[in-house]
Amino acid sequence: MATIQTADKAGTWVGIGRETLVKWAPLLVLIVLCGFFAAIEPRFLSTRNFARILIAASPALMVATGVTFVIIMGSIDLSMEGTVSVCAVSFAFCFLWLGGTLASWAWLALPFAMLVGAALGFVNGLIHVKLKIPSFMASLAMGFVGTGLAMVMTGGDRIRIEDELFRSLLTERVLGFPLMVYVAGVFLLIAWFIQTRTTLGRNFYAVGGGEDLAIASGLNVSRVRVLGYTVAGVFFAVGALLAVGRIGIAETATGNDFMFLSVTAVVVGGTALWGGIGGVWNTLVGVLIVFVIGNGMVVIGLPGYVQDGVLGILVILAVILSTDRKSISFVK
């Protein structure tokens, strides 16, 4: 709050003050929410409960991280539900075919699923770029294709993955948290590395911040876009693997709800939908906000339908906070 007061006194600092606020607002919201739930039900703050929240959040965090890259480019990827389903089902089939335990060659199913995710993302990007279909429509359509494909592959059945070694993602705990949480953490660091330490990562911002400029500077924007969707596809696949690890079931419904959860999380975390602003840490905070609300509402005993309402309000608040409305001439 001190920043705002300083900013008010010195007019030239207004921009900086606002930026600081926007930057830290999602984290503040997260802390306030945690404090609120803890005040009503102290058990909310226990390590075991945080482990539960993180178990629930890990698959969605991976999916949201993937879509973050696309949103930073100013595009949107809505294919996650189909991609997650296809990756989960492909993984399950491949895993069982190769032996059904991580101790055998079946571990190859893990990279295979990620390749499937990459391929789907690649096709998704190509359709968007080469056929010049708006990303919203191209990816949504690809999502439906994915769901249909998963349906055809499974015939509507659910595939159980019983391998104890693979399920140790959920059952083995280090410092009170299951392995899948650490796996998600590692991939988040990889995402952060891509975002800050690679040319590709910086190009995402270049495309999202001002595509005309990027083109004028000689950047192959089409290539960056296709790569962005491919990287997103890989992260969707990781999300699918964690989702299967958490429930032990791969099915067409594995991808359900990821679209709403991940796009909400990205926006609530402060990544702007028109691109160029935000990043994977914002997404982490956004995902945590969404899942802290989901968990906290039940923990303090509020009925489920209030959760959706609260999330909706938060999305609007987040967009209000992260938008400098004076700089926008029109909204479409």
Place this chain on the structure above:
Amino acid sequence: MSTFIKDFIEKEKISRRNFLFASACGLGSVAAIGALGPGMARAALTDPTIAWSYRNRTNPYWNEIVSGGEAFVQSLGMTKDALTHLINEGSSEKSLADVKAVLAKTGGNLALAIDTNDAPNARPVVEAVAAAGAYVSTLWNKTDDLHPWDFGDNYVSHMSWSDEGPAEQTARILLEAMGGKGGVVHLGGIASNNPAIERLNGLKNALKDYPDVELLAAEPADWDTQKANQVMSAFLTRYGDEITGVHCANDTIAYGVLEALRAEGIEDMPIVSYDGNPQAVQLVAERKILATVFTNPHWGGGITAALAYHAAIGSFKPSEEPNEHREFYGPTIMVRPDDALEFKASYLDSVPTYDWTDFWGPSNGPIVYK
């Protein structure tokens, strides 16, 4: 032609009787309207298109329903592709539009099995089918004031399930396993769904006889495994060891609950569920779930199509059947650990070959309105 002549004589009989009655009362005009109304018998169809209209196949339950429809079509000597699929994806508007389109395409030569997605949509669907002279059997959704017998032969039948009784039975099994004390949580379906409401009511009915058991919480888990997993985790935070039993509204919810418990290293929590999916039956056999209720969706999907088809080709005349043959409950079979393997062998591992002309054998009595 023989059916035509039979129908003709029958029609003559009805109108003559009505005429005599009505003219005795001085209301001859009523008889004329009555004879021309929807109660009028029509000639049967030959080789009608058989269609199933439903949500989609991603849901294991609907997948079972439609596989029953396919089995019925195969029993007629056709390939299963002969069944026309009208997929509404949860939209009542699309459901109605699909029905109208297929009626137009077939010129009314149609035997339709349908879940109209929601109850109000049943009336326009049935009216459209009746107006085209086609035949329809409905499953699950219809309003209480809509009855097959008000549409002569064209609205053949309606089948639904009452879940309150079976859910109460599973709840009693659960409460007994808990030793008649402790705390129970309920994870329900989508809050506004009728089966979700009935299954929670079943639990509440059973709880009246177990004053020492507290219903700690009942939360919707939207029939969804992952949602159930999260809700159960949050319940564990809130109630911890106070939870000594879990009542799940269906099997997909139970899977999520089992995994949430597994994550915490809890292995012996009493759980009951509903639907009798193959995987759940296996878990019952392993005593990880104490009971589930099988509603035989395969038979339900097949027999709904069979009723519409056989009425359409004139194998039987719906208007001559008693009301309990036109609105009836589907079968329910309780699956317990002791008989789970036997049940699995006879119903799931090999799908039994049903006699698709035994329309009412496995059904469960007439529908009762509250």
